[in-house]
Amino acid sequence: MSVITIERKILEKNDAIAAQNRERFARHELFALNIVSSPGAGKTSLLERTLERLKDRLRIAIVEGDVQTDFDARRVARYGVPVVQIVTNGGCHLEAQLVQDAIDAVDLGGIDLLVIENVGNLVCPANYDLGEALKVVVLSTTEGDDKPLKYPGIFRHASVLVINKTDLLPYVPCDLDAMKRHALDVNPALLVFETSCTTGDGLAAWCDWLAGEVARVRA
Protein backbone atom coordinates (compact mmCIF):
# COMPACT_ATOMS: atom_id res chain seq x y z
CA MET A 1 0.00 0.00 0.00
CA SER A 2 1.14 3.51 -0.75
CA VAL A 3 -0.47 6.74 0.35
CA ILE A 4 -1.14 9.96 -1.52
CA THR A 5 -1.52 12.89 0.85
CA ILE A 6 -4.31 15.25 -0.22
CA GLU A 7 -5.35 17.46 2.74
CA ARG A 8 -7.95 19.50 0.90
CA LYS A 9 -11.22 21.00 2.05
CA ILE A 10 -14.14 19.12 0.54
CA LEU A 11 -16.12 22.29 -0.10
CA GLU A 12 -13.12 24.26 -1.44
CA LYS A 13 -14.66 24.52 -4.90
CA ASN A 14 -17.84 26.04 -3.47
CA ASP A 15 -15.79 28.35 -1.24
CA ALA A 16 -13.72 29.53 -4.24
CA ILE A 17 -16.83 30.37 -6.27
CA ALA A 18 -18.38 32.06 -3.21
CA ALA A 19 -15.25 34.21 -2.97
CA GLN A 20 -15.72 35.23 -6.62
CA ASN A 21 -19.35 36.15 -5.92
CA ARG A 22 -18.29 38.16 -2.86
CA GLU A 23 -15.69 39.99 -4.91
CA ARG A 24 -18.32 40.86 -7.53
CA PHE A 25 -20.69 42.16 -4.84
CA ALA A 26 -17.89 44.29 -3.39
CA ARG A 27 -16.99 45.68 -6.80
CA HIS A 28 -20.58 46.78 -7.28
CA GLU A 29 -20.82 48.02 -3.69
CA LEU A 30 -23.92 46.02 -2.99
CA PHE A 31 -25.05 44.32 0.19
CA ALA A 32 -25.93 40.64 -0.22
CA LEU A 33 -28.04 38.67 2.25
CA ASN A 34 -28.55 34.91 2.41
CA ILE A 35 -31.87 34.19 4.10
CA VAL A 36 -32.26 30.74 5.58
CA SER A 37 -35.04 29.00 7.50
CA SER A 38 -37.08 25.84 7.66
CA PRO A 39 -39.93 25.61 5.12
CA GLY A 40 -42.82 27.86 6.06
CA ALA A 41 -41.07 30.06 8.62
CA GLY A 42 -41.90 33.14 6.57
CA LYS A 43 -38.83 34.00 4.47
CA THR A 44 -40.90 35.04 1.46
CA SER A 45 -43.45 36.90 3.58
CA LEU A 46 -40.63 38.78 5.30
CA LEU A 47 -39.24 39.62 1.88
CA GLU A 48 -42.63 40.87 0.66
CA ARG A 49 -43.10 43.09 3.71
CA THR A 50 -39.51 44.33 3.34
CA LEU A 51 -40.04 45.15 -0.34
CA GLU A 52 -43.21 47.09 0.52
CA ARG A 53 -41.21 49.27 2.87
CA LEU A 54 -37.87 49.57 1.09
CA LYS A 55 -38.39 49.23 -2.64
CA ASP A 56 -38.69 52.99 -3.13
CA ARG A 57 -35.65 53.73 -0.94
CA LEU A 58 -33.32 51.01 -2.21
CA ARG A 59 -32.69 49.28 -5.51
CA ILE A 60 -33.29 45.63 -4.65
CA ALA A 61 -32.94 42.38 -6.60
CA ILE A 62 -33.97 38.93 -5.43
CA VAL A 63 -32.64 35.43 -6.06
CA GLU A 64 -35.23 32.82 -5.09
CA GLY A 65 -34.13 29.26 -4.34
CA ASP A 66 -36.73 26.51 -4.33
CA VAL A 67 -36.81 22.77 -4.80
CA GLN A 68 -39.70 23.13 -7.24
CA THR A 69 -41.98 25.83 -8.72
CA ASP A 70 -41.53 29.55 -9.26
CA PHE A 71 -44.30 30.47 -6.81
CA ASP A 72 -41.98 32.59 -4.65
CA ALA A 73 -40.48 34.43 -7.61
CA ARG A 74 -43.98 35.31 -8.77
CA ARG A 75 -44.88 36.54 -5.30
CA VAL A 76 -41.96 38.94 -5.04
CA ALA A 77 -42.08 39.97 -8.72
CA ARG A 78 -45.37 41.70 -7.92
CA TYR A 79 -43.30 44.40 -6.20
CA GLY A 80 -41.63 45.30 -9.46
CA VAL A 81 -38.12 44.23 -8.54
CA PRO A 82 -35.81 42.01 -10.64
CA VAL A 83 -36.17 38.35 -9.57
CA VAL A 84 -34.26 35.26 -10.65
CA GLN A 85 -35.70 31.90 -9.69
CA ILE A 86 -33.35 28.96 -9.07
CA VAL A 87 -35.10 25.60 -9.10
CA THR A 88 -32.82 23.01 -7.49
CA ASN A 89 -34.88 20.00 -8.62
CA GLY A 90 -34.53 18.22 -5.32
CA GLY A 91 -31.32 19.89 -4.14
CA CYS A 92 -31.71 20.78 -0.48
CA HIS A 93 -29.64 23.99 -0.48
CA LEU A 94 -28.19 26.64 -2.78
CA GLU A 95 -24.55 26.41 -3.80
CA ALA A 96 -22.28 29.26 -4.85
CA GLN A 97 -22.27 28.11 -8.49
CA LEU A 98 -26.07 28.28 -8.73
CA VAL A 99 -25.99 31.82 -7.37
CA GLN A 100 -23.18 32.78 -9.74
CA ASP A 101 -25.21 31.56 -12.70
CA ALA A 102 -28.31 33.35 -11.40
CA ILE A 103 -26.67 36.75 -10.86
CA ASP A 104 -25.44 36.78 -14.45
CA ALA A 105 -29.03 37.74 -15.24
CA VAL A 106 -28.99 40.67 -12.77
CA ASP A 107 -27.64 44.16 -13.43
CA LEU A 108 -25.49 44.22 -10.30
CA GLY A 109 -24.34 47.76 -11.00
CA GLY A 110 -27.95 48.90 -10.82
CA ILE A 111 -28.81 47.56 -7.35
CA ASP A 112 -27.93 48.28 -3.71
CA LEU A 113 -29.25 45.13 -2.10
CA LEU A 114 -29.32 41.53 -3.29
CA VAL A 115 -31.43 39.15 -1.23
CA ILE A 116 -30.83 35.45 -1.78
CA GLU A 117 -33.68 33.37 -0.39
CA ASN A 118 -32.31 29.90 0.23
CA VAL A 119 -34.20 26.61 -0.01
CA GLY A 120 -36.29 26.00 3.11
CA ASN A 121 -33.97 23.85 5.23
CA LEU A 122 -32.32 24.49 8.60
CA VAL A 123 -29.51 21.99 8.06
CA CYS A 124 -27.71 21.94 4.72
CA PRO A 125 -27.51 25.66 3.82
CA ALA A 126 -25.28 26.21 6.88
CA ASN A 127 -22.32 24.63 5.11
CA TYR A 128 -22.52 26.51 1.84
CA ASP A 129 -21.10 29.99 1.56
CA LEU A 130 -22.78 31.81 -1.34
CA GLY A 131 -20.65 34.95 -1.15
CA GLU A 132 -23.17 36.85 0.98
CA ALA A 133 -22.21 39.56 3.47
CA LEU A 134 -24.14 37.69 6.11
CA LYS A 135 -26.69 34.99 6.76
CA VAL A 136 -30.08 35.79 8.25
CA VAL A 137 -31.91 32.90 9.88
CA VAL A 138 -35.69 33.21 10.18
CA LEU A 139 -37.32 31.18 12.91
CA SER A 140 -41.05 31.27 13.55
CA THR A 141 -42.80 30.95 16.88
CA THR A 142 -44.80 27.96 15.63
CA GLU A 143 -41.61 25.92 15.26
CA GLY A 144 -40.92 25.90 18.98
CA ASP A 145 -38.28 27.52 21.15
CA ASP A 146 -35.90 24.56 21.15
CA LYS A 147 -34.88 24.82 17.48
CA PRO A 148 -31.64 26.78 18.01
CA LEU A 149 -30.37 23.92 20.16
CA LYS A 150 -31.59 21.24 17.76
CA TYR A 151 -30.08 22.90 14.67
CA PRO A 152 -27.11 24.79 16.09
CA GLY A 153 -25.09 24.89 12.85
CA ILE A 154 -27.21 27.44 11.06
CA PHE A 155 -27.53 29.62 14.16
CA ARG A 156 -23.76 29.59 14.57
CA HIS A 157 -23.19 30.59 10.94
CA ALA A 158 -25.84 33.33 10.96
CA SER A 159 -25.31 36.93 12.04
CA VAL A 160 -28.97 37.84 12.37
CA LEU A 161 -31.99 36.02 13.76
CA VAL A 162 -35.50 37.11 12.82
CA ILE A 163 -38.14 35.58 15.05
CA ASN A 164 -41.26 35.69 12.92
CA LYS A 165 -44.98 35.12 13.54
CA THR A 166 -44.88 36.87 16.93
CA ASP A 167 -48.63 37.54 16.50
CA LEU A 168 -49.20 33.81 17.09
CA LEU A 169 -47.46 33.75 20.48
CA PRO A 170 -50.75 33.68 22.44
CA TYR A 171 -51.78 30.52 20.58
CA VAL A 172 -48.62 28.42 20.49
CA PRO A 173 -46.51 26.85 23.23
CA CYS A 174 -43.46 28.95 22.42
CA ASP A 175 -41.46 30.70 25.13
CA LEU A 176 -40.01 33.70 23.31
CA ASP A 177 -37.41 34.42 26.00
CA ALA A 178 -36.26 30.79 25.95
CA MET A 179 -36.04 30.87 22.17
CA LYS A 180 -33.81 33.94 22.28
CA ARG A 181 -31.74 32.52 25.12
CA HIS A 182 -31.17 29.27 23.25
CA ALA A 183 -30.15 31.13 20.11
CA LEU A 184 -27.75 33.37 22.01
CA ASP A 185 -26.31 30.37 23.86
CA VAL A 186 -25.37 28.93 20.49
CA ASN A 187 -24.19 32.26 19.08
CA PRO A 188 -23.87 35.19 21.51
CA ALA A 189 -23.15 37.58 18.62
CA LEU A 190 -26.58 37.11 16.98
CA LEU A 191 -28.55 40.26 16.33
CA VAL A 192 -32.22 39.45 17.06
CA PHE A 193 -35.35 40.97 15.53
CA GLU A 194 -38.95 40.02 16.35
CA THR A 195 -41.46 40.40 13.56
CA SER A 196 -44.98 39.65 12.51
CA CYS A 197 -45.52 39.79 8.78
CA THR A 198 -49.28 39.71 9.46
CA THR A 199 -49.57 42.69 11.82
CA GLY A 200 -46.40 44.47 10.72
CA ASP A 201 -44.95 44.51 14.24
CA GLY A 202 -41.19 44.80 14.34
CA LEU A 203 -40.78 45.26 10.61
CA ALA A 204 -39.69 48.89 10.91
CA ALA A 205 -36.73 47.95 13.11
CA TRP A 206 -35.69 45.18 10.72
CA CYS A 207 -35.99 47.45 7.66
CA ASP A 208 -34.11 50.29 9.36
CA TRP A 209 -31.27 47.94 10.21
CA LEU A 210 -31.20 46.59 6.67
CA ALA A 211 -31.18 50.08 5.12
CA GLY A 212 -28.39 51.03 7.51
CA GLU A 213 -26.26 48.07 6.44
CA VAL A 214 -26.80 48.93 2.77
CA ALA A 215 -25.80 52.55 3.47
CA ARG A 216 -22.64 51.36 5.20
CA VAL A 217 -21.58 49.30 2.19
CA ARG A 218 -22.26 52.17 -0.22
CA ALA A 219 -20.64 54.86 1.94
Place this chain on the structure above:
Amino acid sequence: MHEMGVAQSVLDIVRGAVPPARAADVRAVRVRIGQMAGVLPESLDFCLGAIVMDTPFRSAYLVLERVPVTCVCAGCGLRFGSDGPAFACPSCRAGRIRMVAGGELQVVDVELDDRPGGPA
Protein backbone atom coordinates in the same frame (compact mmCIF):
# COMPACT_ATOMS: atom_id res chain seq x y z
CA MET B 1 -29.36 15.44 2.80
CA HIS B 2 -26.47 17.21 1.10
CA GLU B 3 -24.16 14.21 1.54
CA MET B 4 -24.53 13.30 -2.12
CA GLY B 5 -23.01 16.62 -3.13
CA VAL B 6 -20.29 16.20 -0.53
CA ALA B 7 -19.56 12.68 -1.83
CA GLN B 8 -19.31 14.08 -5.37
CA SER B 9 -16.79 16.67 -4.17
CA VAL B 10 -14.78 13.95 -2.42
CA LEU B 11 -14.64 11.95 -5.64
CA ASP B 12 -13.66 15.04 -7.66
CA ILE B 13 -10.81 15.78 -5.25
CA VAL B 14 -9.61 12.16 -5.33
CA ARG B 15 -9.82 12.13 -9.12
CA GLY B 16 -7.65 15.25 -9.24
CA ALA B 17 -5.03 13.79 -6.90
CA VAL B 18 -4.60 10.24 -8.21
CA PRO B 19 -2.88 9.53 -11.56
CA PRO B 20 -5.59 8.14 -13.89
CA ALA B 21 -3.65 4.89 -14.37
CA ARG B 22 -3.88 4.23 -10.62
CA ALA B 23 -7.61 4.93 -10.22
CA ALA B 24 -8.52 1.25 -9.84
CA ASP B 25 -5.89 0.87 -7.09
CA VAL B 26 -7.54 3.37 -4.76
CA ARG B 27 -8.78 1.71 -1.59
CA ALA B 28 -9.15 3.77 1.59
CA VAL B 29 -10.22 7.39 1.13
CA ARG B 30 -9.61 9.06 4.46
CA VAL B 31 -12.00 11.89 5.21
CA ARG B 32 -11.84 14.13 8.27
CA ILE B 33 -15.26 15.16 9.56
CA GLY B 34 -15.72 17.46 12.51
CA GLN B 35 -18.53 16.71 14.92
CA MET B 36 -20.14 20.04 13.95
CA ALA B 37 -19.55 19.75 10.20
CA GLY B 38 -23.20 18.93 9.60
CA VAL B 39 -22.43 15.80 7.62
CA LEU B 40 -23.82 12.41 8.52
CA PRO B 41 -20.95 9.86 8.18
CA GLU B 42 -23.21 6.86 7.44
CA SER B 43 -24.96 8.79 4.71
CA LEU B 44 -21.68 10.00 3.18
CA ASP B 45 -20.40 6.42 3.21
CA PHE B 46 -23.52 5.25 1.39
CA CYS B 47 -23.38 8.07 -1.17
CA LEU B 48 -19.69 7.62 -1.95
CA GLY B 49 -20.22 3.89 -2.39
CA ALA B 50 -23.04 4.59 -4.82
CA ILE B 51 -21.23 7.12 -7.01
CA VAL B 52 -17.89 5.26 -7.34
CA MET B 53 -19.64 2.11 -8.53
CA ASP B 54 -19.60 3.03 -12.21
CA THR B 55 -16.18 4.68 -12.17
CA PRO B 56 -12.58 3.35 -12.18
CA PHE B 57 -12.60 4.19 -8.45
CA ARG B 58 -15.07 1.40 -7.68
CA SER B 59 -12.76 -0.23 -5.08
CA ALA B 60 -12.54 2.97 -3.05
CA TYR B 61 -14.14 3.08 0.37
CA LEU B 62 -14.53 5.70 3.04
CA VAL B 63 -12.41 5.78 6.19
CA LEU B 64 -13.55 8.36 8.70
CA GLU B 65 -11.48 10.49 10.98
CA ARG B 66 -13.89 12.12 13.44
CA VAL B 67 -12.83 15.34 15.13
CA PRO B 68 -14.47 16.31 18.40
CA VAL B 69 -15.37 19.92 19.12
CA THR B 70 -12.75 22.04 20.85
CA CYS B 71 -13.60 25.52 22.05
CA VAL B 72 -11.52 28.39 23.38
CA CYS B 73 -13.03 30.97 25.72
CA ALA B 74 -12.10 34.51 24.67
CA GLY B 75 -12.71 35.64 28.24
CA CYS B 76 -10.39 33.39 30.23
CA GLY B 77 -8.54 31.47 27.50
CA LEU B 78 -9.70 28.04 28.69
CA ARG B 79 -9.68 25.28 26.06
CA PHE B 80 -12.50 22.80 26.48
CA GLY B 81 -14.44 20.15 24.64
CA SER B 82 -18.17 20.33 24.09
CA ASP B 83 -20.73 17.71 23.19
CA GLY B 84 -23.77 19.94 23.31
CA PRO B 85 -25.05 22.51 20.85
CA ALA B 86 -24.51 25.52 23.10
CA PHE B 87 -21.06 26.54 24.12
CA ALA B 88 -20.56 27.97 27.56
CA CYS B 89 -17.19 28.28 29.25
CA PRO B 90 -17.16 25.80 32.14
CA SER B 91 -14.84 28.10 34.08
CA CYS B 92 -15.99 31.71 33.76
CA ARG B 93 -19.42 31.16 32.06
CA ALA B 94 -18.85 34.39 30.16
CA GLY B 95 -16.96 35.70 27.19
CA ARG B 96 -17.16 34.76 23.57
CA ILE B 97 -16.47 31.16 22.64
CA ARG B 98 -14.50 30.33 19.54
CA MET B 99 -14.74 26.85 18.06
CA VAL B 100 -11.20 25.89 17.03
CA ALA B 101 -11.90 22.29 16.01
CA GLY B 102 -14.96 20.27 15.09
CA GLY B 103 -16.00 21.97 11.85
CA GLU B 104 -13.57 20.08 9.59
CA LEU B 105 -14.62 18.61 6.27
CA GLN B 106 -11.49 17.49 4.43
CA VAL B 107 -10.07 14.74 2.29
CA VAL B 108 -6.93 13.68 4.18
CA ASP B 109 -5.31 11.10 1.91
CA VAL B 110 -5.92 8.00 -0.18
CA GLU B 111 -4.36 4.57 0.12
CA LEU B 112 -3.42 2.69 -3.06
CA ASP B 113 -3.00 -1.03 -3.52
CA ASP B 114 0.49 -1.46 -5.02
CA ARG B 115 0.25 -5.15 -5.87
CA PRO B 116 0.52 -5.70 -9.61
CA GLY B 117 -2.79 -6.80 -11.05
CA GLY B 118 -4.82 -5.25 -8.25
CA PRO B 119 -6.42 -7.08 -5.33
CA ALA B 120 -5.75 -10.76 -4.96
